[in-house]
Amino acid sequence: MTEVVLVHGAWADASSWSGVVQPLRDDGFTVRAIANPLRSLSGDAAAVRAFLATLAGPIVLAGHSYGGAVITNAATGLPNVEALVYVNAFAPDAGQAATQLAGPESALSVDPTTIFDFVPAALPPTRETELYLKPETVFESFATGLDDDGKALVAATQRAATLGALNEPSGEPAWRTIPSWYLVGTEDRIIPPDAQQAMAKYAGAEVTEYAAGHVGLITHPGDVVQIIRRAAAGR
Template identity: 65%
Template sequence: MSLAGPDSALSADPATVFDFVPATFPPTPTTELYLKKETVFSSFAIGLSPRDKALVAATQRAAAFGGLNDKSGVPAWKTIPSWYLIGAKDKIIPPKAERAMAERAGSTITEYGGGHLGLMSEPKTVTQEIERAARASAHR
């Protein structure tokens, strides 16, 4: 959650962004979180059709409340090259925060016009960047 930053749609009151299962407060580290349908439609699934947004909302996997604030281990980008796609319309991890993370990692950066779900909204762009990264990695 700290990576998303204050400009993220997720920085609002969690009760307005997530459904908690079980719906007991305060949540425990194992409480499951699901994005509210409104959050999926307005922020998470930008660039998708209403039908695809509904599909994303209905089929999302839960995130554990405790996992959203856990620190990760040693980042892979410290020892291997990385590439980063920045979605100019991303409301979950705003482009400014994405750029800061990508620059810190020394990533090869590409911006595209999509939101958070570039794999779905901009599959050609994402595929091209994966292929570009694979070619560059093969020549190292």
Template identity: 55%
Template sequence: MSHHRTRFLAVLGAVLAILLAAVTPAAASYPKGPKPTVVLVHGAWADGSSWSKVTSRLIDDGYQVRVPPNPLRNLTTDAATIRDFLSTLSGPIVLVGHSYGGAVITNAATGNPNVKALVYVDAFAPAAGEPIFPLAGADSALAVPPENVFDSVPYPGAPAGDVDLYLKHDTFVKSFASGMPRSQSEKLYPAQRPLTLSAGFTPSGTPAWTTIPSWYVLGTRDLIITPTAQNFMATRAHSAITRIPAGHLGLLTDPGPVTKVIEKATHTVR
């Protein structure tokens, strides 16, 4: 009896091992290699915490996630900062940018063979030679006299004529954070990180989207980068477009759909 019982337990253990291997998510989703590292790049008037809801979802789903700080000083040097950060990572990378962060990833990923996919979230996707501000769209809340939307603040060592740009209160809470409860946008406003004036007019370099497949989450209620402008850039980049009824901060108001697009992009990486 003892011999039969031992044999039965051995067989049962082998069957359970096969079943567990069959349902392991990593094995099912990524049979040819590890999951990519997802790198999230924030935009202007924000910081890495703007990705907090997306980050938590990705981590819960088993992804390695990194959210490096975007300096917001100059498109060329900001991209170099992110490019250097990417060089420290091994394995495949899915690079994601929100708003101005889209312009940064467009430049930072160029020539990096580890970046397998780009994801733009309400973001700039400039072509070579294009600065970002004119790409926001004719009806953008930013397309008005600068003194109406920005508080200009000097900073040490600034090139002649350059300043830090902070969004004015009403522009921030009504346009930048549209679609968000007013109580929440009021709490975000005081901690905004400025973008330099020169960063908004720095010509972009060779765009990574010409050689790397891309996805685009388009907020149909965005008042900062208009839906028309987003559609133009996404179509030009041959991005797979997902439209969501959200404003410019869809990564905070609608993190579920944003995360879903990012994960969809990761599943193309082999």
């Protein structure tokens, strides 16, 4: 039976897939939502790749947001990964970094001191500096589609990503040899839909749009489940 492996993005953890896991399990899939370290793109991809190497069966590998960049690198050359699924995600080509792919219309494409809290707070930041989204960024741009209590929960429980991880150039992309599917959130303010469409096009992905913001995996889990089902069926 196909195994589904879910990789979360920055400022999130594996619980962001909670609404997706049970419907897929009900379909008979073995599902694992695994930890993404959020330390460096190459290191994060190596950690995911090491997990994938423990699985024997065919794999559908899905990534949300920065998790898309991670799966793009983690799956390269792995014969048992049969499909890639991008959910409001970065799908970089070799040499591209996540931040540059967000594009000028992204809420992230502003003075970083206005949207992030730096840890440590010393400026200028280094590659190891951890970035937390300011609460107003979560409420206005990142977690749109949730009510205020949901947004507050996202803001309170976010996991920091390092500056280096978000700016590290990608390696050879797995989508060159692995079929891919892309779920474009038309209300996304972090990775605007035009940027998502552009990445999906050069990755040769099958594209589906849904009326969701950046955390569509939380607000619209049924749409995410559907595209993973399609990827598993190869259609």
